[in-house]
Amino acid sequence: MMRFDILTIFPEVFKNYFDTSIIKRAQSKKIIEIYIHNLRKWTTDPHQSVDDVPYGGGKGMIFKVEPIYKAVKDLKKQNRQKARCRVILFSPKGEKLNQSRVKKLSQYRRLILICPRYEGVDERVAKYIADEEISIGDYVLTGGELPAMVLIDSITRLLPGVINKESLLEESFAQNFKLEIPNSEFLGEYPQYTRPAVFYPEKGNKKIAWRVPSVLLSGDHQKIQQWKQKHFKKIKS
Numbered sequence: 001m002m003r004f005d006i007l008t009i010f011p012e013v014f015k016n017y018f019d020t021s022i023i024k025r026a027q028s029k030k031i032i033e034i035y036i037h038n039l040r041k042w043t044t045d046p047h048q049s050v051d052d053v054p055y056g057g058g059k060g061m062i063f064k065v066e067p068i069y070k071a072v073k074d075l076k077k078q079n080r081q082k083a084r085c086r087v088i089l090f091s092p093k094g095e096k097l098n099q100s101r102v103k104k105l106s107q108y109r110r111l112i113l114i115c116p117r118y119e120g121v122d123e124r125v126a127k128y129i130a131d132e133e134i135s136i137g138d139y140v141l142t143g144g145e146l147p148a149m150v151l152i153d154s155i156t157r158l159l160p161g162v163i164n165k166e167s168l169l170e171e172s173f174a175q176n177f178k179l180e181i182p183n184s185e186f187l188g189e190y191p192q193y194t195r196p197a198v199f200y201p202e203k204g205n206k207k208i209a210w211r212v213p214s215v216l217l218s219g220d221h222q223k224i225q226q227w228k229q230k231h232f233k234k235i236k237s
Helices: 011-018 021-028 065-077 099-105 123-129 145-156 165-169 221-230
Strands: 002-008 032-038 085-096 110-114 132-135
Touching (some): 002 011, 002 065, 002 145, 011 032, 011 145, 021 032, 021 145, 065 110, 065 123, 085 099, 085 145, 132 145
Parallel strands (some): 085 110
8 A cells, every 4th residue: 555645734625636536446445545734733833833934035935844844753653564655845946747757656655745835945854854856847836735636646546456557558658658659669649539420519500510530430450550650649748
């Protein structure tokens, strides 16, 4: 079983997503377990302050090192099975999350995820507490909660018993997705369709037809494979 520990000051934001679909089933099947911890539990002042103004000036507030240190230390003590554990801090300056990194992280039995807010985190968290920093893209979010959900989702679907193996083989970022294309070490995708074969939307006062390519309806597997190869698109890295 893989365990995720999430450190956040907004634990309520995770409930609906983790109680739905694949993540919910993975928990029910005891493939993963998710623990959400309110970082304020490890504060000592009456206001349960987790942030403070930055030294040297600057706008906004940053998370303090002390509650994060205490939280991670306490959580690591709970690792009775001595499972392989990694501490991750979500940060704009972190390494970009991709499928290769997801696959590597799926080999751990436990991840502790630190979700910052406001203007960031005291740099000593990145330097001394976190094993790595991760970013999910070149844009700004209000906190690390969404990245945590993204990471847990992407890892969970790779774990044995969560999704049918055959379904994973032709996914866009699957490393062994070759599609029998010469020199196709690229990650990519081809267009896909489902029923109805013809859809009739309205355009103005008349209906038009949006049709599935006839070759996909032909039953000729060789021609279908050729069509897929022709329309295969490399995904930009």
